[in-house]
Each structure stands twice: as C-alpha cells, then as structure tokens.
Amino acid sequence: MNDAAIDLQAVGKTFRNTNVLRGVTMRVARGRTFAFLGRNAAGKTTLIRMLLGLLKRDDGSISVLGLDPQREPLALRRRIGYLAEDQMMYGWMSVGEIVRFVAPFYPTWDHEMATRYVRDFELPPKTKIKHLSKGQNVRLGLVLALAHRPELVILDDPALGLDPIMRKQFNRDLITHLQGEGRTIFYSSHLLYEVEPVADEVAILHEGRIVRQSDTETLRRQVKQFILSRETLRAVRSQLHILDERNDGDRIAVTVEGAEVVQRALSAEGAEFRMVNLNLDEIFEAYVAGRTGEDVPAAKPETELQPLS
Amino acid sequence: MFLRIEKGSAVPISRQIADQVASLCASGALQPGERLPSVRELARELAVNQNTVLRVYERLCADGLLEMRHGQGTFATANSRKGQLSAHRVRLVDELRQIARQGAGLGLTAAELHELLDEAADGLEIAPPAVVSGSNSK
Amino acid sequence: MRTSMHSLIWKEWHEHKCKLASIVTILCALSAYILFAGRDKVDVLPMVYTIGLCCLLPLAIFVGLGDAAGERSRDTLPFLQSLPISSRRVAATKLAFGLFTLLAAIALLILFVCAWCVVAGAFDVSYASSAARFVHDGPRGFTNNRWVSAILLTVLTVSSLYIWSASVGVNRKDEISAGAAAVIVMLGCWLSFAALVKLGAMDSEVLAAPCLAVLPGGAIAIADLIRNSEGILGLVCIIALLGHGALIARYVRRFGRVAERENYSPKEGTVPNYVLDKIAPPFDSPLSAIVWKQLRESWVIALAGLAATVGIVVVAALGDSTNYLSRPKELGQLFAGVSSTFGIVTAMVIGIGVCLYDVSPQLNTFWRSRPIHRDLWFWSKALTGLAIAIFMVYAPTLGALAASGITLSDAQREPQMFIFPALHLAFFAAAMSMTCLARHAVYAAILSIPAAFAGPTAISGAVMAAAHFGWLGPSLGDGRDPPELYMVTASVVGLLLSFSANIVLAWLAMRFDWGRKGRY
Numbered sequence: 009m010n011d012a013a014i015d016l017q018a019v020g021k022t023f024r025n026t027n028v029l030r031g032v033t034m035r036v037a038r039g040r041t042f043a044f045l046g047r048n049a050a051g052k053t054t055l056i057r058m059l060l061g062l063l064k065r066d067d068g069s070i071s072v073l074g075l076d077p078q079r080e081p082l083a084l085r086r087r088i089g090y091l092a093e094d095q096m097m098y099g100w101m102s103v104g105e106i107v108r109f110v111a112p113f114y115p116t117w118d119h120e121m122a123t124r125y126v127r128d129f130e131l132p133p134k135t136k137i138k139h140l141s142k143g144q145n146v147r148l149g150l151v152l153a154l155a156h157r158p159e160l161v162i163l164d165d166p167a168l169g170l171d172p173i174m175r176k177q178f179n180r181d182l183i184t185h186l187q188g189e190g191r192t193i194f195y196s197s198h199l200l201y202e203v204e205p206v207a208d209e210v211a212i213l214h215e216g217r218i219v220r221q222s223d224t225e226t227l228r229r230q231v232k233q234f235i236l237s238r239e240t241l242r243a244v245r246s247q248l249h250i251l252d253e254r255n256d257g258d259r260i261a262v263t264v265e266g267a268e269v270v271q272r273a274l275s276a277e278g279a280e281f282r283m284v285n286l287n288l289d290e291i292f293e294a295y296v297a298g299r300t301g302e303d304v305p306a307a308k309p310e311t312e313l314q315p316l317s
Numbered sequence: 318m319f320l321r322i323e324k325g326s327a328v329p330i331s332r333q334i335a336d337q338v339a340s341l342c343a344s345g346a347l348q349p350g351e352r353l354p355s356v357r358e359l360a361r362e363l364a365v366n367q368n369t370v371l372r373v374y375e376r377l378c379a380d381g382l383l384e385m386r387h388g389q390g391t392f393a394t395a396n397s398r399k400g401q402l403s404a405h406r407v408r409l410v411d412e413l414r415q416i417a418r419q420g421a422g423l424g425l426t427a428a429e430l431h432e433l434l435d436e437a438a439d440g441l442e443i444a445p446p447a448v449v450s451g452s453n454s455k
Numbered sequence: 456m457r458t459s460m461h462s463l464i465w466k467e468w469h470e471h472k473c474k475l476a477s478i479v480t481i482l483c484a485l486s487a488y489i490l491f492a493g494r495d496k497v498d499v500l501p502m503v504y505t506i507g508l509c510c511l512l513p514l515a516i517f518v519g520l521g522d523a524a525g526e527r528s529r530d531t532l533p534f535l536q537s538l539p540i541s542s543r544r545v546a547a548t549k550l551a552f553g554l555f556t557l558l559a560a561i562a563l564l565i566l567f568v569c570a571w572c573v574v575a576g577a578f579d580v581s582y583a584s585s586a587a588r589f590v591h592d593g594p595r596g597f598t599n600n601r602w603v604s605a606i607l608l609t610v611l612t613v614s615s616l617y618i619w620s621a622s623v624g625v626n627r628k629d630e631i632s633a634g635a636a637a638v639i640v641m642l643g644c645w646l647s648f649a650a651l652v653k654l655g656a657m658d659s660e661v662l663a664a665p666c667l668a669v670l671p672g673g674a675i676a677i678a679d680l681i682r683n684s685e686g687i688l689g690l691v692c693i694i695a696l697l698g699h700g701a702l703i704a705r706y707v708r709r710f711g712r713v714a715e716r717e718n719y720s721p722k723e724g725t726v727p728n729y730v731l732d733k734i735a736p737p738f739d740s741p742l743s744a745i746v747w748k749q750l751r752e753s754w755v756i757a758l759a760g761l762a763a764t765v766g767i768v769v770v771a772a773l774g775d776s777t778n779y780l781s782r783p784k785e786l787g788q789l790f791a792g793v794s795s796t797f798g799i800v801t802a803m804v805i806g807i808g809v810c811l812y813d814v815s816p817q818l819n820t821f822w823r824s825r826p827i828h829r830d831l832w833f834w835s836k837a838l839t840g841l842a843i844a845i846f847m848v849y850a851p852t853l854g855a856l857a858a859s860g861i862t863l864s865d866a867q868r869e870p871q872m873f874i875f876p877a878l879h880l881a882f883f884a885a886a887m888s889m890t891c892l893a894r895h896a897v898y899a900a901i902l903s904i905p906a907a908f909a910g911p912t913a914i915s916g917a918v919m920a921a922a923h924f925g926w927l928g929p930s931l932g933d934g935r936d937p938p939e940l941y942m943v944t945a946s947v948v949g950l951l952l953s954f955s956a957n958i959v960l961a962w963l964a965m966r967f968d969w970g971r972k973g974r975y
Contacts, residue, residue: 041366060824085826092824096817100751104734111737112744113826123734133732179364187367188357201325205365228329285327 013038013073013160013192014059020067021054028054029216032068036194036209038159041187043207044196047296050213052196056164059194060090073159086114089153093165095145099138103131103148107155114156122155129181143174147181154185160192167202175199179206200288210288214296224288231291232267233284235259240279247273252298263294318347318354322363330365334373336408342382342393343405349395353383356391459540460548467552474521475556477901478514482507482560483567484905488912490571490582492919500568500585501592507564508609512672513800514901515557515613519620520633521897522553523706527713528629528896536711546710550621550703557613565606611674615699616641619671622702625709630896631808635759641671642766649770664691669698741827742835749809749839756808757847760801764794764851790855795875798848802879805847806886807899809840810961814894814970823968833965837887837958844883849876874943877950881907884957891964894971906957911949918945 014036021029028051036042046052057063059072061081070077075084097106103126111117126133129147131140140148146166153161163182167175183206186193197203203210204224211221220227231251241260248270252263263286264270274281286294320337322330341347353359356374360367374391377383385391420430486503493499526532535545572582590601623640624633648666656662667673668691677691738744768790812818813836822832885906890899918941964970 041368062820062823082826082828085824090824092820094817095821097821098748098812098818101748104732107734108737109744109748110825112739112741117737119734119737126734133734176364180361183364183367184357184361187360205322205324205330205363205369208366208368225329225331287325287327289325290327 011038012036012071013040014042014194015071016055016068017070018068019055019058019065019070021051021058021063022066023054027216030067032213032216032218034211034218034221036192038192039190040208041193041195041206043203043210044194044213045198045200045203045210045292046196046213047198050296051216052213053164055213056162056194056196059162060085060088086116086156087159089156089158089161091146091149091153091161091163091166093168095149095166097137097145097148100136102134102136103140104133106137106148107133107151110152111155116158117156119155121157122151125151125155125185143170143177146170146174146178150178150181150185158191160194161186162194162196164196165198167197167199175202182206200292204288212292212295219295227291228285228288230267231263231265231286231294232270233261233263233286233290234267234270234274235261235282235284236274236279240274240277240281243279244270244273244277250298250300251294253300263290263298318359320359320363322365331369331373331376334363334365334370335377336405338373338377339382339405347393349393351393352389353391353393459538460544463540463545463548467548470525471552471556474518474897474901475559477898478518478556478560479563481901481904482510482564485510485908486564486568487571488908490568490575492915494575494580494582497584497588500582500589503568504589504605508612509796510904511557511561511609511613512616514560515616516620516634516637517630517897517900518553518556519617520624520630520637522549523621523624523637524627524630524633525897526711527626532711532713542711543707546625546707549710550618550706553617553621554614557617558610561606561609561613608674611695612672615670615674616672618699618702618706622706625706626711626713631756631804631811634804635755638759638763642763642770644670645770646766661687661690665694668692668695741831745827745832745835746839749836750843752812753805753808753840753843756804757801757843760797760804761847761851764797764801764848767797768793768855791852791872794848794852794855795872795879798852798875798879799882801848802844802883803886803900803903805840805844806883806903807890807896809836810887810890810965811894811896811899814891814965819968829966830962833962837961840887841880841883844879848879874947874950877947877954878907881910881950881953881957884954884961888957888961888964891961892970907950907953910951910953910956911946914949914952915942915945918942 012035014034016032016034019029019032020027032055044052044055054063058065058070059077061077061084064078072084073087077084098109101109107119107122107126111119111122129144129151131144131148131151137145137148149166153163167178170178179202182193182195195203195207207224209221209223210227212219222230235256237259241262248262249265250262251265254261261284267283271283318338318341320334322333324330326333338347338353347353353374354362356367356370359365360370363370374383374385378385378391382394383391384394417430420433425433485506489503489506490499493502496502526535536542572586575582589605619641620633620637623637624630627633627636648670651666652663664677664687667677738747813822823829882903885903886899889902889906890896893899893902922941
C-alpha cells in the first residue's frame with residue numbers, strides 16, 4: 009500500500025451546506041501520470057487544496073507520499089511540486105529573484121537544475137514577472153515546481169488560457185522533464201483531448217464523486233456506443249450498465265460500460281446491432297451529462313427525406 | 318519519420334501510432350534496418366505519454382514488425398511487408414464498411430459500390446495479385 | 456424604467472456607504488469619548504474639533520485614493536469600460552459620491568455633537584463654557600461667526616485634500632502606489648510654496664492667498680490672510696474654484712484611460728542573448744529570503760513616509776523661519792512634534808503595506824502552497840516592518856532633537872511625549888491586523904483607528920470608573936477625575952495593550968487564514 013503516491017479513502021467536504029465532495033476514493037500509483045477530469049466547479053481544485061493541506065477535509069482519510077496533509081503539511085510540500093492555474097507570483101520580482109527567493113525553503117533544491125531549466129525554457133532572468141507573457145509565466149511556475157526534484161507534481165489546470173502552440177509546448181515539457189524522470193504527475197484539467205495523449209490513467213469527477221477511474225486504453229475499450237432496436241434494448245436492458253441513451257427514430261443509441269460483455273450478449277441473442285467507438289470527449293460527456301430512462305425525451309416525428317433518384 | 322496524431326479521435330492514440338508505423342513499414346518508407354526514433358524522442362515530438370509509445374513499440378516488436386536492440390534503439394525488421402496484412406485487414410474492412418454504409422444510405426447497390434472501388438483504385442499503381450511465396454524482390 | 460445613471464448611482468452608493476458608515480462611527484465614537492472624558496474641562500469642544508479635523512485629513516486622502524485606484528486594484532476596470540457608458544460619467548459619479556461621503560460624515564458628526572450637548576443638558580452637564588472658549592479661541596477668517604468658520608474650514612480643507620488625492624492618484628495600479636504619488640506631489644507643492652515664501656516672493660497677500668487657495672488643504676492657512684484684507688476674498692474664491700476645477704477635470708477625463716501594454720517580453724524563439732545572464736545563488740536561509748522580500752516590498756512606502764515627514768517639517772519651519780531658525784531648540788521640538796504626529800500615518804501605512812500584498816487572493820495561495828512556515832513568515836514580516844517603521848519615524852526625529860540640543864531631561868518634563876511612541880506601535884499593529892482581516896487598503900486604514908484606540912479607551916475608562924467609585928484611594932476618588940499623570944499612564948498602557956493584542960490578532964489571522972474571503 010505504500011506504493012501509492014496518493015491514496016484517498018472516502019473523502020468528503022462540505023462548503024456552506026453544499027456537498028462538494030463525497031465518498032471520493034482514489035489511488036495514484038507512483039511514477040504514473042494521472043489525469044483528473046471534471047467539469048468546472050466539480051470539486052477538482054477543492055480536492056487539490058486538500059492534498060496540499062490547504063483545506064481541511066470533513067470525512068475520510070488522505071495519504072500523500074505516505075504523509076497526512078493535515079498533520080504534516082510542511083514536510084509534504086517540500087516533496088511536492090505545485091503549479092496552479094493562472095498562477096500569480098510577485099510581479100515586482102524578476103525571474104532570477106523569485107528563483108533565489110523560493111530556493112531556501114526546499115532542502116532538496118538543485119540550483120544548477122533550476123538555472124538549466126530557466127535557460128531551456130528561455131526565460132530572461134532579469135525581466136520582472138509582471139512583464140512576462142502568459143506562456144512564460146506558466147513555464148516559470150514549472151521551474152519552481154521542478155527544481156527541487158519533487159517526487160510528486162500536482163498541476164491544477166495549468167494550461168488554462170494558453171494558446172494552442174503554447175499548450176503543445178507545455179505538454180512536451182511535461183513529458184520530457186517530468187515523465188522522463190519517473191515522477192508522479194497529478195494533472196487536473198477539463199481539456200480532455202489535451203490530457204489523453206499525456207495521461208496513463210484517468211479519473212472522472214462528477215458532482216463530487218469519482219464515477220470512473222481506469223487507464224485510457226481500457227476506458228476506450230470498455231465504454232462504447234451501441235445502436236439497437238427498441239425491442240432488443242428491452243430484452244437486454246437488465247444486463248447493461250447504461251450511461252446515456254439517445255433516441256433515433258425506432259432505434260436507440262446507448263452508451264454502455266463493459267462493452268465487451270455487451271457485445272457478447274448481443275451476439276448470443278442474435279440481435280442486430282452496430283457498435284461505435286467513442287472519443288474521450290464523448291465518453292466524458294456520457295459520464296457527466298448522460299441521460300437514461302425517463303430522462304430521455306420522446307422521439308420527435310422526423311420529416312421524411314426524399315430519396316435521391 | 319512523419320507521424321500524425323489526431324487528438325479527440327475515436328481511435329485510440331496507441332492504435333493510431335501503431336497503424337501508421339505499420340503502414341510506413343509496409344509501404345517501404347521505413348526501410349528494414351532503419352532506426353526509429355527512441356521512445357523519448359517520439360514521445361516528445363508527438364507530445365504523447367512515453368508509456369504509450371513504449372507499448373506501441375513493444376506490441377509491434379511482438380508482431381515482428383520491429384526489433385529492439387539493447388542499447389542501440391528500435392529498428393524496422395525485414396519481414397515488414399506482407400505478413401502484416403492480417404492485422405491491417407480488420408482495419409481496412411472496418412473502413413470499407415463505413416463507406417459501404419454511407420453508400421447504402423444514399424441508395425447505392427453492391428454493384429455500384431464495386432464500381433466506385435474500381436474507380437478509386439484506377440489511379441493508383443496496385444500490383445496485380447501475386448503468389449505469396451516469401452520471395453520479396455528487394 | 457431604470458437608466459444607466461440609476462445603476463451607476465446605485466453601484467457607487469453601495470461601494471461608498473460602508474466607508475461612510477465606518478468613518479461616521481469612528482468619528483462619533485472618538486468624539487463621544489472625548490466629550491465624556493473631558494466634560495468638566497473647558498477646552499473639550501476645541502479638542503473635539505482639533506482631533507476630528509486631524510482624523511478627517513488623512514481619511515479624506517484615503518477615500519480619495521480609493522476612488523482613484525480602487526477599480527483598477529480590484530481588476531473591475533475592464534468590466535466597467537465594457538459597459539456602454541462614458542467613463543467620464545463614471546468618474547464624475549465617483550467623485551460626487553466621494554465628496555458626499557466626506558461631507559456627510561462631517562455633517563453627521565456635527566449633528567452628533569450637538570445632540571450630545573443637548574442630551575447632556577438633561578443630565579446637568581453643560582458645555583456652555585467650552586462653547587464660549589471655542590468662540591473665543593476658535594478658527595477665524597471667512598466669517599465673523601466662529602462656528603460657521605470652523606465648518607467652512609473643515610469642509611474646504613477636506614474637499615481640497617480629497618480632490619488632490621483623487622486627481623493625482625487616478626489610474627494608478629493600486630491604492631498604495633496612488634498614495635505614494637499623491638503624497639509626493641502634494642508635498643512638492645507645499646515645499647515649493649514654502650521655498651517661495653522664504654525667498655520673499657510671497658510677501659504680498661494678493662499673491663500668497665490665491666496660491667494657498669489652490670494648494671491641497673490650503674484653506675487651513677488662508678483664513679488669517681483673508682481676515683486681514685477683505686477685498687481679496689472674491690479673487691481667492693475664483694482661483695480656488697479654477698484650480699480645483701482643473702484637478703477635477705483631470706480626474707474625470709483621465710479616469711479609465713489605462714494603456715495596458717502587451718507584455719514586454721522578447722518574442723519567443725528569437726535569439727536569446729539574455730540567456731547568458733546568470734542567476735545569483737539562492738538565499739542562505741528562509742529567514743533571509745523573507746526579510747529581503749519584505750524590505751524590497753516596503754522600502755518605497757517607507758521612503759515616501761520619510762520624505763513626507765521631512766517635507767512637512769520644512770514647510771512648517773519655513774513658514775515662520777525667523778522664529779525657528781534662531782531658536783534651534785524650538786525647531787527641534789517642532790520637528791519632533793510633526794514627525795511624531797505624522798509618524799502615526801507612516802506607521803499605519805507601513806503596517807498596511809507589510810500585509811496587503813500577501814493577503815490578496817492569488818498571492819495568498821502562492822505562498823501558502825509552498826513549504827513556508829507560517830509563523831516564521833509572519834514574525835519576520837512583522838519585525839521587519841516594525842523595524843522599518845521605527846527607523847523611518849524616529850531616525851529623523853532623534854537626529855533633529857540631538858542636533859538641536861534637546862536632552863533627555865528636557866523630554867522628561869513633558870510626559871505626554873511618551874504617548875507618541877505608544878501611538879506609533881499601536882497604529883502599526885492595528886493596521887497589520889485590520890489588513891489581514893479586511894484585505895482592503897482603504898477599509899484597513901479606516902478600521903485601524905478604532906482597533907488602535909480600543910486599548911486606551913478600555914483602560915482609561917476603567918481608571919476613570921475606578922476613580923469615581925473611590926477605588927483608587929481617598930485622595931483621588933470621590934467623584935473627581937484622576938489627575939493627568941494617571942490618565943496619561945493609562946493611555947500609554949492602553950496603547951501598548953492595543954499593540955500586543957493587534958499583533959497577536961494579525962498573527963492568528965495570517966496563520967489560520969482568517970479574513971474576508973472571496974476575490975474582493
């Protein structure tokens with residue numbers, strides 16, 4: 009069990025009568041890149057704050073790198089690198105000055121590495137932070153998060169607001185400098201297509217609960233869409249774990265979990281069906297915005313298309 | 318080596334990479350014995366997780382398309398061409414089925430679909446059906 | 456149907472009403488205390504007037520700074536500019552409400568004092584003798600009626616300071632830099648005027664009076680001049696209106712015209728020859744890093760405070776140069792007096808500046824998410840700030856005192872002087888704690904007044920009550936007020952108590968992240 013970089017058990021948090029997180033159980037193995045997906049205000053930042061010891065949890069237990077963030081926040085932060093979205097730093101300090109300033113707080117600070125990163129990321133050491141562009145700001149944050157050789161790096165939607173080219177560069181930097189050194193990365197985002205190529209494992213947070221956690225290949229293999237006739241659906245409904253249903257005339261498109269099992273069941277029935285692969289956006293949508301059962305609106309009478317002849 | 322990853326596609330990334338590498342081998346763009354980019358280099362270039370690239374390389378090695386030489390890198394093997402048809406077969410049938418479905422939706426018959434396929438293949442230089450005997454003339 | 460003006464007025468009222476409420480409460484509470492404590496003294500009303508005026512002058516500046524730089528410091532300026540309303544209207548409305556806040560505060564304070572006197576009559580406490588003293592000694596000029604003169608003087612001075620601060624500080628990045636600019640400019644004006652006086656260019660009243668009319672807060676000095684020569688009153692009024700009108704126009708026209716430059720960084724991908732710049736080695740210890748940061752953040756404010764102190768003294772000295780230059784001891788005393796009084800504001804501003812940036816929402820998360828020990832952070836910050844404040848207030852004072860030959864024995868003859876160091880400490884700590892809790896420069900400034908005075912009020916009140924109930928011994932009790940030495944000591948002890956309590960409050964607020972959450 010000590011192999012986990014992050015271990016959450018039934019964590020809950022309530023803010024002003026709103027249940028922001030409930031029963032969150034999650035495990036991040038060391039050395040993996042773990043992406044944490046959710047809509048805005050799903051509770052991602054709250055969870056990250058709890059991992060850093062900035063917020064107190066109401067229920068459950070958290071163990072990060074073997075430590076409890078509430079009891080030993082300082083010891084923990086020395087071993088973690090953190091980069092937040094839109095990170096604001098002291099605008100009046102120059103790049104060199106903030107590196108010098110942050111250094112003494114980390115016993116494992118490697119100043120040569122920091123200097124090297126500053127050079128590799130093309131950050132001008134004498135320029136004040138308030139004069140840096142957004143991309144440079146994010147890269148500076150990355151320097152501060154990496155130079156002390158942390159075992160775990162927590163990124164809270166860091167690529168927010170970057171233009172596409174800078175985002176790609178950021179992902180490249182992530183892969184080269186973080187994955188390349190075997191660090192554990194905990195990456196929270198809602199840019200799914202950005203996250204997927206980079207992540208090993210994905211967890212989806214919806215309404216304060218983890219609705220799915222697995223690696224991306226498995227997720228794609230297991231969550232697929234089937235297009236069936238209504239009778240077929242009625243026959244096999246009890247065997248399916250349905251995430252989303254859409255009407256399509258007399259056929260219904262259902263997004264299900266456990267696609268392989270479903271495929272076998274349908275073939276056994278001899279029913280006619282079509283299986284559609286989904287991309288991560290659609291999978292995510294099925295989990296967080298999927299409608300099933302009574303929620304599905306009745307099919308509207310379609311206007312007939314004149315056949316080409 | 319030119320690879321293109323389509324993000325947000327319904328095809329998993331590892332599949333895309335594997336298929337493209339296999340195509341390059343099959344078409345001869347990757348000569349046998351040619352060195353592929355290392356896992357780190359390719360991951361960096363495509364901005365893709367290193368484990369994904371590693372898995373692709375490993376899978377292609379298991380299929381016999383590539384070989385990893387310890388300390389030197391990953392290289393294309395000599396038996397890249399025909400042997401992989403079976404792997405591609407499923408994919409090609411899938412894609413053709415999609416096109417067939419579109420055609421059926423537009424009201425084409427099977428004969429008309431065959432006509433379309435002939436038309437498409439016309440402009441390309443496709444080798445006439447040869448006897449599979451393992452004698453590659455390269 | 457609601458027009459855009461309605462919305463604008465509603466918004467400005469909403470933003471100003473709390474400032475009005477807090478200013479009125481503080482002034483009334485302060486006056487109530489003085490009126491109660493000094494009800495048998497003959498100079499209680501003049502004292503209320505003086506202290507009220509002294510509090511209103513910096514408050515006018517703070518409100519002006521808030522109206523100049525508030526929108527920008529809270530990042531709401533781009534939103535405001537995106538609305539289909541001209542920024543001149545916005546600025547004019549803001550200005551109107553700012554003035555209204557201050558004038559309403561004055562009016563309410565006057566009402567309160569009158570009400571108090573009337574109600575006190577029902578308890579057989581009469582302020583009539585004090586009123587007579589006020590009429591006798593009070594400010595002159597403007598009119599023959601002392602009351603009206605006093606009100607006019609206050610209104611004109613306060614408005615002038617407000618207009619100057621708002622106009623000079625408009626569009627600055629935040630209230631503190633606006634304040635630095637305003638202080639420097641206003642002092643510069645006074646210094647030039649004093650220099651001209653020294654050079655004898657202002658001997659004629661026809662020249663001097665209009666200049667004073669335009670200077671920030673010049674109404675204070677002008678009253679005597681007007682009294683001596685009636686004819687120039689018209690001229691003075693016109694020049695004053697023109698001058699301040701120009702400042703108002705500057706504010707209204709420039710409001711919101713902030714050229715946000717695209718970042719200056721060199722284009723990514725160009726040949727980086729700056730890359731050869733080296734980064735200096737890191738700091739040796741967390742303590743030195745924090746102290747360095749604090750000094751870098753605060754030195755501008757500290758210097759501004761120092762410059763302000765020196766400037767005011769120079770102005771005062773030059774104003775009556777024949778008197779002071781020949782008597783260095785008096786000059787030294789003047790310097791000590793001015794810097795001690797102004798030092799209260801300096802200490803307050805340094806206290807705010809020390810905490811303000813680190814409790815703003817984004818920076819708050821930045822340093823809290825690093826492995827920085829919160830106690831170390833707070834105490835290094837507090838002690839550095841205290842050192843800066845003490846140095847900036849006392850170095851020039853003590854230097855001047857020593858230079859003019861005043862010794863400690865002289866000082867011991869005036870025990871009231873010891874109130875000042877206690878005042879500085881109390882205001883510094885109060886400003887720190889209020890900044891941590893309110894997280895807003897102007898409110899912190901306003902609230903630090905009651906926070907600082909809470910201690911001495913409590914203790915003096917207790918002492919007085921004890922005296923009245925006869926607990927202090929037969930010689931001091933039986934319904935009489937205790938002697939001055941006791942009150943002074945009580946005040947000093949109370950101020951030191953305020954200091955300690957506020958420092959502890961600030962420490963706890965920073966440690967446990969208490970305070971007004973949310974973005975603004």
